[in-house]
Amino acid sequence: MADIHSHEHSHHEENASVWKTHWQLLLSLAILIIMLVLEFGFYYSPVFPVNLIIYLVAYLLSGFNVLSLAFRKAKRFDFFNEFFLMSVATIGAFAIGSYSEGVAVMIFYSIGEWFQDSAVSKAKRSIKALLDIRPDEVTVIRNGSMKVVHPREVALNEIIQIKPGEKVALDGELISESSSFNTAALTGESKPDTKSKGEKVLAGMINLNTVAEVQVRALFINSKLSKILELVQEATARKSQTQLFISRFAKVYTPIVFALAVAVCFLPYFLVGDYVFNDWFYRSLVFLVISCPCALVVSIPLGYFGGIGLASRHGILFKGSNYLDIMTKVDTVVMDKTGTLTKGVFNVQQVVTNNIDQNELVRLASALEKKSTHPIAKAIVEYADISDDQAQSVEEISGHGLKGVVDGKTILAGNTKLLKKFNIPYPAEIDSLIETIVIVAIDNHYAGYITIADEIKQDAKQTIAQLHQLQIKTIMLSGDKQNVVDSVARALGLDNAFGNLLPEGKVEKVQTLKNQNRIIAFVGDGVNDAPVIALADAGIAMGGLGSDAAIETADIVIQNDQPSKIVSAVKIGKITRGIVWQNITLAMVVKIAVLLLGAGGIATLWEAVIADVGVALLAILNAVRIQKMSV
Numbered sequence: 001m002a003d004i005h006s007h008e009h010s011h012h013e014e015n016a017s018v019w020k021t022h023w024q025l026l027l028s029l030a031i032l033i034i035m036l037v038l039e040f041g042f043y044y045s046p047v048f049p050v051n052l053i054i055y056l057v058a059y060l061l062s063g064f065n066v067l068s069l070a071f072r073k074a075k076r077f078d079f080f081n082e083f084f085l086m087s088v089a090t091i092g093a094f095a096i097g098s099y100s101e102g103v104a105v106m107i108f109y110s111i112g113e114w115f116q117d118s119a120v121s122k123a124k125r126s127i128k129a130l131l132d133i134r135p136d137e138v139t140v141i142r143n144g145s146m147k148v149v150h151p152r153e154v155a156l157n158e159i160i161q162i163k164p165g166e167k168v169a170l171d172g173e174l175i176s177e178s179s180s181f182n183t184a185a186l187t188g189e190s191k192p193d194t195k196s197k198g199e200k201v202l203a204g205m206i207n208l209n210t211v212a213e214v215q216v217r218a219l220f221i222n223s224k225l226s227k228i229l230e231l232v233q234e235a236t237a238r239k240s241q242t243q244l245f246i247s248r249f250a251k252v253y254t255p256i257v258f259a260l261a262v263a264v265c266f267l268p269y270f271l272v273g274d275y276v277f278n279d280w281f282y283r284s285l286v287f288l289v290i291s292c293p294c295a296l297v298v299s300i301p302l303g304y305f306g307g308i309g310l311a312s313r314h315g316i317l318f319k320g321s322n323y324l325d326i327m328t329k330v331d332t333v334v335m336d337k338t339g340t341l342t343k344g345v346f347n348v349q350q351v352v353t354n355n356i357d358q359n360e361l362v363r364l365a366s367a368l369e370k371k372s373t374h375p376i377a378k379a380i381v382e383y384a385d386i387s388d389d390q391a392q393s394v395e396e397i398s399g400h401g402l403k404g405v406v407d408g409k410t411i412l413a414g415n416t417k418l419l420k421k422f423n424i425p426y427p428a429e430i431d432s433l434i435e436t437i438v439i440v441a442i443d444n445h446y447a448g449y450i451t452i453a454d455e456i457k458q459d460a461k462q463t464i465a466q467l468h469q470l471q472i473k474t475i476m477l478s479g480d481k482q483n484v485v486d487s488v489a490r491a492l493g494l495d496n497a498f499g500n501l502l503p504e505g506k507v508e509k510v511q512t513l514k515n516q517n518r519i520i521a522f523v524g525d526g527v528n529d530a531p532v533i534a535l536a537d538a539g540i541a542m543g544g545l546g547s548d549a550a551i552e553t554a555d556i557v558i559q560n561d562q563p564s565k566i567v568s569a570v571k572i573g574k575i576t577r578g579i580v581w582q583n584i585t586l587a588m589v590v591k592i593a594v595l596l597l598g599a600g601g602i603a604t605l606w607e608a609v610i611a612d613v614g615v616a617l618l619a620i621l622n623a624v625r626i627q628k629m630s631v
Helices: 015-041 050-075 082-095 099-131 224-235 241-266 277-290 294-313 321-329 358-369 375-384 416-421 428-432 460-469 482-492 503-515 527-535 548-553 564-599 605-628
Strands: 138-142 145-149 159-162 172-174 178-182 193-196 212-216 316-318 332-336 347-353 392-397 401-406 409-414 436-442 445-453 473-477 496-498 520-524 538-542 556-558
Touching (some): 082 099, 099 605, 294 564, 316 321, 347 375, 358 401, 358 436, 416 436, 473 503, 503 527
Parallel strands (some): 538 556
Antiparallel strands (some): 178 193, 347 445, 409 436, 436 445
């Protein structure tokens, strides 16, 4: 049971056999109860060999799957597993005449396995159902008529229609004037989100009011929802350090237990005067039953499944349970500015020129910025509202800006570093401006600048305060000017903020922090953040507006772009760790206590099986309750 995904129960393989297995267990339990009532209620029971045959029937009804699996594993020389352990213990009980106890052990062990399998399957189903909400059909407008097809058959730039109450099947751009959507499946937020013409609409959203038309911008397999589902399915396969430790522990623990059980049986022969083999053999069987590591190796992965499911419901996608562990250890959160702490929705505030008409400056800058997907570029293009100008030979200079040719003129548009790179002088007062600006140069001469305003996200300040309450240091890294960065840092109460950074500069800053043995979570959204996201102990991407590169590289994806979800991710990690360690402690304390009682002859097989199955069920119930918790 060390690996839930390769659990080899026959009732896992065919759904039809599940009920059959349950009826076998119930019938076996009924036979055991009748026999016990006869023995202890009426002080009568069938005599040998009738009682042996009756108990043997009950035993095979309840234990055939376990015995079969133990036999198959033994053929591969795999003796140190709980199935072989249970088989040896129960066959041993029959060998010394403890028929009822042997049957009881197998019945309760099988019932425990049934509950464990059901709990694991439910956890997996809840995670999958949470995100596997892609529609099987979509209405596409072709040649002026409506056609219902599978989303896979829709090509890029085709127009699909979504009626009120329908789910959006593909990522695209709204071409209707406006429409409201329920985004809960993607973001965890039930509040309706009203989209306007030209805004992005994602697969999985539900149209709430009017008929909406969307132009498809991503194929079915490339939709954000498809990628999210893949990430969550992969996440359940990535084990945390705790899971890996328990799996390794079980492999060492089981053979040691076998050796101790043998010692309990035979060692007293040399130490005890009135040694009776049957008594000590019985004690060793008790020892084997209680030592079964089921509660540990099932409830721990189940706890992590629950944590991943809880996070998904809050719009946070962990790509592996190991990242739940990492978030509990994070002591420093490093954040990008634009799109992470600020909305990344820019508007042009002012155009300042130098010997050129304002409209001409904006036109030339817009022609160049059309080639960029950066939010600042989009703000300039929308402000210019000119569609026919084209730039040639456009080159993006990372961390600086753009260079290209418009109307035969060489145009530069970017920050002050861009002009310094090309040795173009500009007014000194520009360096003291607090606003975000785009400086424009024409044929290597300074031509003016455009000021852009961004807005701090509503929950950003609260997020920083909550991180400080958790004793987590907060740092902002940005390619923007230092005075702009300082202004945002003061407004939010950040511990440190560094501006004027190229992508490699961000990497250097994070590496410096790692060299100080700090556990780093980096939060970003742009292509230029991908290297830092990869370097951090926990890379977090803003998944709503974030670039595909950042989302692919990240370990954790925040679907609704809210900084407050960083705090939620930390809390979910801590909740999960708390539940997992509660289960480990409960299982180990009870097992050690009953092991000692069994070796001392105080605990019987009845106590052993009740303790084993009871602890397993308590651990499972404890793990399952994660999914009901609030953050």
